[in-house]
């Protein structure tokens with residue numbers, strides 16, 4: 001059976017939602033990031049990691065999501081499947097990994113971004129990260145104007161990928177998503193989805 005290694009509320013939530021949308025049997029294993037158990041699967045100690053039943057392991061959220069969308073074409077989570085749709089899917093997965101997710105790292109782990117251990121230095125790193133989060137969420141918000149989903153071909157793994165980061169932005173920006181009505185609408189659409197609720201409940205438990 002396909003196995004997902006996840007940490008509650010982390011970017012692995014995107015893969016967890018995608019597996020639930022697909023509807024084929026899978027196992028979700030809760031792990032601590034950096035733990036020996038996780039490093040045995042992914043030497044970097046990061047989630048998500050996906051293991052197939054022949055022991056093949058795939059890491060990197062964007063790669064996993066594109067793999068699952070292609071493997072389960074019948075679930076129609078690839079936004080279309082023609083050449084340009086595949087390029088758009090890759091574009092938005094790249095945006096999530098390199099632009100949006102990366103903007104949060106200084107917010108969650110400021111010590112990795114300064115050798116100055118003073119509270120003021122850490123606070124400055126967090127503030128810089130939040131400014132970048134605001135910029136990248138703004139890029140997503142502008143794209144979503146007039147759209148229900150990120151890809152024109154309908155609901156896709158790109159929406160699942162955005163969800164954990166939208167939740168982080170909602171929690172970390174001092175005004176939440178007030179300035180980003182289209183992102184707020186995508187959040188609300190996904191939060192109302194029964195599969196998403198099932199996964200959130202499982203991750204909470």
Ligand SMILES: N[C@@H](CCC(=O)N[C@@H](CS)C(=O)NCC(=O)O)C(=O)O
Pocket residue numbers: 010011012033034045046047048059060061062097
């Ligand atoms: N580039 C990786 C980053 C994965 C990542 O940073 N995951 C976080 C959780 S959202 C994590 O496990 N962090 C633990 C660590 O970096 O030590 C991906 O996109 O999958």
